[in-house]
Amino acid sequence: MSRYDGRSADPGSYRDRRPDSGFGYKKESDGSYRSTSSSAKREYDGGAQSPPRKSDLDGLTPFEKNFYEESPSVAAMSESDVEEYRRRREITVEGKDVPKPVKSFRDVGFPGILDVVLFIVYHVVVVFGNVYDCGLLLAALCALNRLDYVMQEIVKAGFTEPTPIQAQGWPMxxxxxxxxxxxxxxxxxxxxxxxxxxxxxxxxxFLAPGDGPIVLVLAPTRELAVQIQQEATKFGASSKIKNTCIYGGVPKGPQVRDLQKGVEIVIATPGRLIDMLESHHTNLRRVTYLVLDEADRMLDMGFEPQIRKIVDQIRPDRQTLYWSATWPKEVEILARRSLFNPYKVTIGSPDLKANHAIQQHVEIVSENQKYNKLVKLLEDIMDGSRILIFMDTKKGCDQITRQLRMDGWPALSIHGDKSQAERDWVLSEFRAGKSPIMTATDVAARGLDVKDVKYVINYDFPGSLEDYVHRIGRTGRAGAKGTAYTFFTAANARFAKDLISILEEAGQKVSPDLVAMGRGAPPPPAYGGGRDRGRGYGGGRPWN
Incomplete structure (x- = not known):
């Protein structure tokens, strides 16, 4: 039975979908689910991909996953047209039979009325052999009221054309x-x-009682997971797709209730999801669409064992999508274990680079100069715009925030030791501009999407160049301009050469001191540093 009918009919009437029927998985003593076939893993080595073996798929119910039909305008594009479009939008592709990119949303072929009717009729005939079943005809009529359900949401969101990753990624x-x-x-x-x-x-x-989700999205942080859920809610509203967000740091009760009611999409951090699986609150037997978002960050955070444990519980013929801003060797190795015959699309250079819309300033300072330099910088740039300041440690984050507030600056902090309620409150205050300065650890470096962040300040330089790029990427989003300031100390000298490469690639000015450090020269003598501590915005008065 197709789901294009808006879930208006009785799901129990379509086919036998008992919680443990037809998926070839059994529950182990630890509460996990394992394939009853010989192997549930899909591996390829050095490009020699191997499809799931037939024995892996025994007992698994077939499912639909190819929904793309090339539009006439896309089909009319010549190879030279495609090459020119990809060159202009910095799109690089790899894989067999790569589809042409789309230039407009209408070219994507997101479902409309014809798709709705055809899917319903097809499943009526296949499942029942009776196209005159009254209940199904009623479902078809209900579907007529949900024309172009995806396109409706695209129009509502105000998008004008696909971004490069969407133009090539959607057909794939x-x-x-x-x-x-x-x-x-x-x-x-x-x-x-x-x-x-x-x-x-x-x-x-349809989901049956006891079924887990159909789509699983794994994310490294609570903040990113919540933002993904917001988008899933917005774009899934027209077709009544239910979702929930599973993450730690909050009571399990509401999340458990969502899972027990049944949701088609689960967005989760790995640790809390495994907790839910081991507690038997959900299962992954229905997952046929798996997404790993910010896969490189998840590996940086040590989630590889959890990811492997989760992936091994999902049917081997699923569709798997890895999304990331970088492609380090560790992510590539993990992908080789779980992808079959994948497409690969890269936007821009595969080398690490920063958003060209961000103006980058790097100043070499000594450790004990940082706070005074920060205050001076805030005095120069503070105009009520949102300013995000990154620290390396939770302790440092709290200390600098406390000192800023004592000096009259409107600052709040966010890091992993804060309760989820406090983190949500801080983010809401920051988004609303009530507290325009937010200090953060790398918990906010990826996925945090706050509109109108005008400035990013790296009070502490991060532990990798990838994190530097992600941190400054909190500004200059969605075509806007942004500015990033970075305090660079002698302790960061090992990053100087690669940082210079990132700055030069983005057309930024590189200071002679940084160039000298990149060549191995000792850092310059500490600048001044005798300046009195600033009095904060408005002469030390509380933010008004």
Whole structure:
């Protein structure tokens, strides 16, 4: 039964979908689910991909996953047209039978009325052999009221044309193939995998009691997971797709209730999801569309064992999509274990680079100069705009925030030791501009999408160049301009050479002191540093 009918009919009437029927998985003593076939893993080595073996798929119910039909305007593009479009939008592709990119939303082929009717009729005939079943005809009539359900949400969101990752990623994802998508932060990756996910969900049978989700999105942080959920809610509303967000730091009760009621999409951090699986509150037997968002960050945070444990519980013929801003060797190795015959799309250079819309300033300072330099900088740039300041440690984050507030600056902090309620409150205050300065650890470096962040300040230089790029990427989003300031000390000298490369690639001015440090010269003598501590915005008065 197609899901294009808006879930208006009785799901129990379509086919036998008992919680443990037809999926070839059994529950182990630890509460996990394992394939009853010989192997549930899909591995390829050095490009020699191997498909899931037939024995792996015994007992698994077939499912729809190829929904792409090339539009006439896309089909009319010549190879030279395609090459020129990809060159102009910095799109690089790899894989067999790569589809042409789309230039407009209408070219994507997101479902409309014809798709709705055809899917319903097809499943009526296949499942029942009776196109005159009254209940199904009623469902078809209900579907007529949900024309272009994905396009409706695109129009509502005010999008004018696909971003490069969407233009090439949508056809790839809609064809049902595994996909690796690499693009800088703020490039539209979330929508690139969520809209095909919604199409995928609508083509699957209804959830039955005891069923887990159809789509699983794994994210490294609570903040990113919540933002993905917001987009899933917005774009899934027209077709009544239910979702929930599973993450730690909050009571389990509401999340458990959502899972027990049944949701088509689960967005989760790995640790809390495993907790839910081991507690038997959900299962992954129905997952046919798996997304790993910010895969490189998840590995940086040590989630590889949890990811492997989760992936091994999902049917081997699923569609898997890896999305990331970088493609380090560790992520590539993990992908080789779980992707079959994937497409790969890279936006921009595969080398690490920063968003060219961000003006970058790097100043070499000594450690004991940082706070005074920060206050002087705030005095120069503070105009009520949102300013995000990154620290390396939770302790340092709290200390600097406390000192800023004592000096009259409107600052709040966010880091991993804060309760989820406090983190949500701080983010809401920051988004609303009530507290325009927020200090943060790298918990906010990826996925945090706050509009109108005008300045990013690296009070402490991060532990990797990838994190530097992600941190400054909190500004200059969605075509806007932004500015990033970075305090660079002698302790960071090992990053100087690669940082210079990033600055030069983005056309930024590089200070002679940084150039000298990149060549191995000792850092310059500490600048002044005798300046009195600033009095904060408004002469030390509380923010008004």
């Amino acid at each position: 994802a809609l064809k049902g193939r595994d996909l690796i998508g690499i693009a800088e932060t703020g490039s539209g990756k979330t929508i690139a995998y969520l809209l095909p996910a919604i199409v995928h969900v609508n083509a699957q049978p």
